Amino acid sequence: MDEIFNHSxxxxxxxxxxxxxxxxxxxxxxxxTPILRILISVVYSxxxxxxxxxxxxxxxxxxxxxxxxRSTINFFIINLAVTDFQFVLTLPFWAVDTALDFSWPFxxxxxxxxxxxxxxxxxxxxxxxxxxxxxxxxxVASALKKKAHRSPRCVKWVCxxxxxxxxxxxxxTAIFSTVTVVAGEKLCLLKxxxxxxxxxxxHIQKILIAFIIPMxxxxxxxxxxxxxxxxxxxxxSNPKRRSRVTKSVAIVVLSFFFCWMPNHAITFWGVLVKFNxxxxxxxxxxxxxxxxxxxxxxxxxxxxxxxxxYCLMRPExxxxxxxxxxxxxRRLWAEGVxxxxxxxxAASCLVSESLTFLHPPAAALFSVHDAxxx
Numbered sequence: 385m386d387e388i389f390n391h392s393x394x395x396x397x398x399x400x401x402x403x404x405x406x407x408x409x410x411x412x413x414x415x416x417t418p419i420l421r422i423l424i425s426v427v428y429s430x431x432x433x434x435x436x437x438x439x440x441x442x443x444x445x446x447x448x449x450x451x452x453x454r455s456t457i458n459f460f461i462i463n464l465a466v467t468d469f470q471f472v473l474t475l476p477f478w479a480v481d482t483a484l485d486f487s488w489p490f491x492x493x494x495x496x497x498x499x500x501x502x503x504x505x506x507x508x509x510x511x512x513x514x515x516x517x518x519x520x521x522x523x524v525a526s527a528l529k530k531k532a533h534r535s536p537r538c539v540k541w542v543c544x545x546x547x548x549x550x551x552x553x554x555x556x557t558a559i560f561s562t563v564t565v566v567a568g569e570k571l572c573l574l575k576x577x578x579x580x581x582x583x584x585x586x587h588i589q590k591i592l593i594a595f596i597i598p599m600x601x602x603x604x605x606x607x608x609x610x611x612x613x614x615x616x617x618x619x620x621s622n623p624k625r626r627s628r629v630t631k632s633v634a635i636v637v638l639s640f641f642f643c644w645m646p647n648h649a650i651t652f653w654g655v656l657v658k659f660n661x662x663x664x665x666x667x668x669x670x671x672x673x674x675x676x677x678x679x680x681x682x683x684x685x686x687x688x689x690x691x692x693x694y695c696l697m698r699p700e701x702x703x704x705x706x707x708x709x710x711x712x713x714r715r716l717w718a719e720g721v722x723x724x725x726x727x728x729x730a731a732s733c734l735v736s737e738s739l740t741f742l743h744p745p746a747a748a749l750f751s752v753h754d755a756x757x758x
Contacts, residue, residue: 420677421482427681428479431688435472438691439465456519456539463543464512468687471505474498475684481572482677488572492563495572499561500554507594508550509687513640514598515546517605524609553593556586584658587651595648602640606633636693643686646679 442465446458477498481488488495560574576582610633650671656662 417673418485420674421485424677424681425479425483428475428482428684431681431684432472432475432479435468435475435687435691438688439469439472442691443469457516457523459539459543460512460516460519463546464509464516464690467505467508467512468690470501471509471687472684474502474505478502485569486571487569488563489570490572495563496558496561499572499574500558503557504550504554506683507553508547509690510594510598510644511546511550512543513690514601515542517602517636521605521609521612525612553589556589581658584655587655587658591648591652591655595644599641599644602637606637609633639686639689639693643682643689647676647683650676650679 442461446462446465477490477494480490490498557574560576561572562575563570563572564575565571574583574586576586653662653668654672657664657668662668
């Protein structure tokens with residue numbers, strides 16, 4: 385896999401033409417790598433399971449809520465859940481790839497499909513998170529200024545544009561991803577036609593489009609939201625509401641930053657290495673081998689956090705989920721009690737039938753003895 389989600393953590397997993405970095409120049413022990421690979425595979429499996437459950441729960445809750453009230457933010461949440469759901473579906477493939485020492489066993493077509501789906505949903509997830517930050521600010525501003533909300537058709541067009549943008553950003557991955565034999569191993573990676581400049585430019589595109597620009601937009605919108613809420617004080621003076629909004633904004637921005645920043649920081653380090661701005665030395669090798677895979681896990685974990693941050697943190701959704709939980713619990717309790725009663729009745733009937741079956745022979749035996757005595 386390429387260095388966007390470079391599961392090997394090795395700099396030569398992505399290369400161009402016949403030229404690549406060589407490990408023979410660095411003498412570093414890698415005894416911990418097998419343990420790290422196993423841990424990463426386990427983390428991917430856990431993130432996949434939690435992400436599937438969390439995003440399926442979001443689909444269910446949003447479907448219930450859409451029946452009661454349609455809103456712009458809910459539409460974006462559904463699309464975000466779709467991207468995260470597709471994203472975590474690729475994790476079993478990367479878990480197997482990691483467990484097999486990054487040897488790709490699924491063939492060239494699946495390499496292109498899985499890598500493209502992974503990258504496309506990374507872009508789409510970031511784009512929808514950014515759109516939601518803009519929507520939150522506009523929703524609060526329009527509510528307090530008594531302006532009209534956006535129509536559902538407008539929101540659908542925005543979502544369509546974001547999906548097209550994510551697909552366009554994924555085009556280089558779809559074109560250049562392939563299975564290539566490196567040192568006797570089949571690796572799923574990006575192979576550009578010539579030089580390191582293409583790969584470096586590709587990573588610069590990823591850092592700018594998938595992190596720096598969205599982070600700036602998210603930060604600016606949430607800062608404007610906090611400033612707007614503080615000035616208006618939410619219907620006069622409501623410190624609890626303002627505190628809740630501030631806490632929500634801080635959690636969203638910090639989670640986005642801490643999940644993605646380490647991955648992009650090391651990727652940028654790799655860009656500097658490719659442009660010969662810094663040397664490829666032992667520290668770079670160690671960070672790329674041991675730290676970079678952890679940053680990949682953090683980036684994937686964002687797909688588990690999104691359902692919590694953008695759905696389950698909302699009071700109305702928590703109330704709906706709580707009501708659903710108690711409703712299901714009462715139903716299961718009632719069915720359990722009913723089953724126990726039925727089992728008890730069946731057991732009583734069985735005992736009664738057993739006694740009925742045993743009594744006639746005893747009566748007959750008594751009659752025979754009685755007759756013999758007479």
